[in-house]
Amino acid sequence: MGKTKKNSTNNINKEKIMAQCTETYAMNMIGTRWKLAVFYHLKKGPLRFSNLKELIGEVSDRMLTLHLREMEEDGLVIRTVYPEVPVRVEYHLTESAMELQPVWDFLRAWGRRHRNLMTGVEPTPLDLNIAYKGPIAS
Amino acid sequence: MGKTKKNSTNNINKEKIMAQCTETYAMNMIGTRWKLAVFYHLKKGPLRFSNLKELIGEVSDRMLTLHLREMEEDGLVIRTVYPEVPVRVEYHLTESAMELQPVWDFLRAWGRRHRNLMTGVEPTPLDLNIAYKGPIAS
DNA sequence: TCCCATACTTACATTATTGTTAGTTCCTCA
DNA sequence: TGAGGAACTAACAATAATGTAAGTATGGGA
Structure with missing residues (x-):
């Protein structure tokens, strides 16, 4: 985020993965x-x-x-x-950022469901229609 | 990843966001x-x-x-x-992890498209059907 | 002249994540 | 007895991300 050391193993690994793997490239852009x-x-x-x-x-x-x-x-x-x-x-x-909407929707639906699974609460179906009813709190 | 300091501002912020925001909860699970x-x-x-x-x-x-x-x-x-x-x-x-498949698919398609946009290469349409043809390299 | 608000910077401190190297354990087979 | 392979673990080192506190630039209005 701040300064990166170009030739650190850490950074080299990161770059290498991003070059090969488009998912990681995308993740690194939206994940912090x-x-x-x-x-x-x-x-x-x-x-x-x-x-x-x-x-x-x-x-x-x-x-x-x-x-x-x-x-x-x-x-x-x-x-x-x-x-x-x-x-x-x-x-x-x-515009490109706007196109990420489906990712947010899906992550939201999946996350809710998975959290329920983990906490033993009755699971919500993985239904995107539910996903956007409320504000950020779910 | 290793040890976390439970009561650091850093960790408190993280927990607070995850509690409020399901997308972030999901991201933190799959993003490292x-x-x-x-x-x-x-x-x-x-x-x-x-x-x-x-x-x-x-x-x-x-x-x-x-x-x-x-x-x-x-x-x-x-x-x-x-x-x-x-x-x-x-x-x-x-099973829950398997359900993330659409996220990977989408991130892959979006990532490819966005990278093209950024590098000035002719953009690929945001078409999921293309997404799974090959191995991890794209 | 000095204060105000906005949108930052700078310098520094702390935590978190990632990486390196050298063990360790378990049993088996030579 | 001792080497060997798989799947780790421990101790340590370095880099990256995050957080805190204080300062800067700008021009208008009191």
């Missing part, structure tokens, strides 16, 4: 701590930095910035600066 | 370095430790063990020990 939260809030429409931060709740400025920067580099969000005073900066998802 | 590789090879059938290691290629014993242990705890793989000499240990995916 605050990214799903960013997707979740931005998919409803553009938001400025401060709003996003407020909505997510527990992120620090730094963390949010880092994640947004990476998502921007990765072609997942677009950053627009309005030169007002004080500055206004808005973020919105790219 | 070698897990997709494990899924990929195990979905075709059970494998013993050494085979799995060989197939993946660059993992160390320790890393593979750690990931498998976590996946076992998470209800994603099942470990069977055959008390022969030398020991034979086989791993296979649980």
